[in-house]
Amino acid sequence: MYESLLVATDGSDDATAATAHGIGLASDLGAELYGVAVVESRTEYDNAIVDPDERERNLRGAAEDSLAAFGERARAADITAETAVRSGVPHEEILAAADRWEVDAIVVGARGSSEFKRALLGSTVDAVVRFADRPVLVVDGEGEGDVDENENEDENDAADSVGIDGT
Incomplete structure (x- = not known):
């Protein structure tokens, strides 16, 4: 089915659930696994009071921490x-x-780490789903708590992931 998977992480609860799901799939399928974290470019909405270099260092540190946990x-x-x-x-x-990495599928959390993004399906996830040319698995970690990637998942449990086809 999938020979390689990419998990995108930002350290949020949903990204942590996506990590567990992606690792579980890779383990079950014998698939290659890749992880990416993105430091978002400065936007026009950034607060001019915050030092851009400090912001970059903080975001890069958080991204590196997310990938260390993934690893x-x-x-x-x-x-x-x-x-x-x-x-x-992102x-x-x-x-x-x-x-x-020429992956067969992308695994992402349903919502990002910001308060606003937690309220809705994340805008990053929406764009990934809309523009991807391969399957995207969207994992909702809300209410999941600690997820054990070695645990066998019930195939009929639809609450673990949400499929979106972008139409």
């Missing part, structure tokens, strides 16, 4: 994963990573 979970499941921190527009960088 630890993958190693715990006996999976080797290649990871990268990218800078830019959905564009996620799609570029999928192209670069």
